[in-house]
Amino acid sequence: MDDIRFSIITAVYNNKKYLENAVVSVMQQNYANLEYIVVDDGSTDGTGELADELSKQYKNLRVIHQENKWIYASFNEGIKNAVGEYIYILNSDDKLKEDALEILDRSIDMYNHPDVIWTKVLLCECDDNQNVINRIDIDENITEDLFWKDEADLDVWHDLLRSNLMVNQANLYKRSTIKKYEFRNDVYGADYLFNLEIAKYIDSYLIISKPIYLFHKYRNGSNASIGKYYGYEHEMYNDFYKAGLELLNRRSIDSIQNKELIRKIRRANFTAELNAIILFDKSPINEKINYLKENVKDEVIDSVFDDKSEIERRIEKAIIRIESENTESK
Structure with missing residues (x-):
């Protein structure tokens, strides 16, 4: 063999x-x-x-x-x-x-x-x-x-x-x-x-x-990780970002172009994690909102946005959506 x-x-x-x-x-x-x-x-x-x-x-x-x-x-x-x-x-x-x-x-x-x-x-x-x-x-x-x-x-x-x-x-x-x-x-x-x-x-x-x-x-949505929220998305996406930067440094390809690509990917994943919380997290509304206020903004997120106010805007939009959908469901 x-x-x-x-x-x-x-x-x-x-x-x-x-x-x-x-x-x-x-x-x-x-x-x-x-x-x-x-x-x-x-x-x-x-x-x-x-x-x-x-x-x-x-x-x-x-x-x-x-x-x-x-x-x-x-x-x-x-x-x-x-x-x-x-x-x-x-x-x-x-x-x-x-x-x-x-x-x-x-x-x-x-x-x-x-x-x-x-x-x-x-x-x-x-x-x-x-x-x-x-x-x-x-x-x-x-x-x-x-x-x-x-x-x-x-x-x-x-x-x-x-x-x-x-x-x-x-x-x-x-x-x-x-x-x-x-x-x-x-x-x-x-x-x-x-x-x-x-x-x-x-x-x-x-x-x-x-x-x-x-x-x-x-079409029935049976794929394993689609349409679900696991609770570790934020840390996982941060690990993606850190591993991407480490790859660039290890290979000595840490050009501005490639570093910005890694930052762009983390920004896109920030949107993905917010959407997952909004749509698929089954926690009580107040727990979801508290999590958004206290846990999704950190040093990594701060480093990938040049406009820091954009972070707050995205979080606030997510909270508004959660509150709106909760109101409509009553």
């Missing part, structure tokens, strides 16, 4: 409905030099049994059963057991495009085995049966392959940070690189933090222009 090119990892918990579709999207590729690892994270709906049945059907599919630990701990377990030269993580309700592994295989050889290949995602709006209604290339501005092996190439780094490529795990990682780190298992944005950590130390990377990952967005 030492000559295996790809280890595909899928973490799954109680997703019997879609797991087989994900597996088939890999096993029907016109590419055989792979292993597929399914990590069953303590499922109780028959998903684990389905995975075992699929392993009988596909000889290069193996299943790891563990007690429920959450998705990123499952990623870590799969990575620990992988033997392929490269590792790719596929969510259990998504799919690979039919030519994905051929594209990746050619790209590895063409660009002399880069540490990471960042792969574009097609956002597939679909119904509950994964019938696709619309497809959106969420990085349509990337129209040609971009290869990096020079720390001074600021434009390529800027393109990478500005894209959506680093916000998920849908990328190809050299096993010798990915095994140096672990995904955090305490925030839903751990994949972005992981990519920022990886990017500090890689020697080469490639962005490929062809989308190979099909991310399914369900």
Whole structure:
């Protein structure tokens, strides 16, 4: 098994409905030099049994059963057991495009085995049966392959940070690189933090222009982190910001352009966290308002806004919306 090119990892918990579709999207590729690892994270709906049945059907599919630990701990377990030269993580309700592994295989050889290949995602709006209604290339501005092996190439780094490529795990990682780190298992944005950590130390990377990952967005809103409030968003987004600055400093690419991009991302995430509190936080109204007044403004937020009064305006608008929606619901 030492000559295996790809280890595909899928973490799954109680997703019997879609797991087989994900597996088939890999096993029907016109590419055989792979292993597929399914990590069953303590499922109780028959998903684990389905995975075992699929392993009988596909000889290069193996299943790891563990007690429920959450998705990123499952990623870590799969990575620990992988033997392929490269590792790719596929969510259990998504799919690979039919030519994905051929594209990746050619790209590895063409660009002399880069540490990471960042792969574009097609956002597939679909119904509950994964019938696709619309497809959106969420990085349509990337129209040609971009290869990096020079720390001074600021434009390529800027393109990478500005894209959506680093916000998920849908990328190809050299096993010798990915095994140096672990995904955090305490925030839903751990994949972005992981990519920022990886990017500090890689020697080469490639962005490929062809989308190979099909991310399914369900019209019933069943995607795990969409439409929810966890309570740690503020600290998580601050961690994104600090990790982004650390990446720039580590790679000596802390130009004004790139630093301002990191600040812009934190400002956008500030809006996102306020909206999450307004729309999805189930706490009593007075607790939400007190939290906004006392907890969302700190040194990080102060550092990313040139106009400090804009912070207060955004917080006040959020409070007004909360009070207004509370009045309308009575």
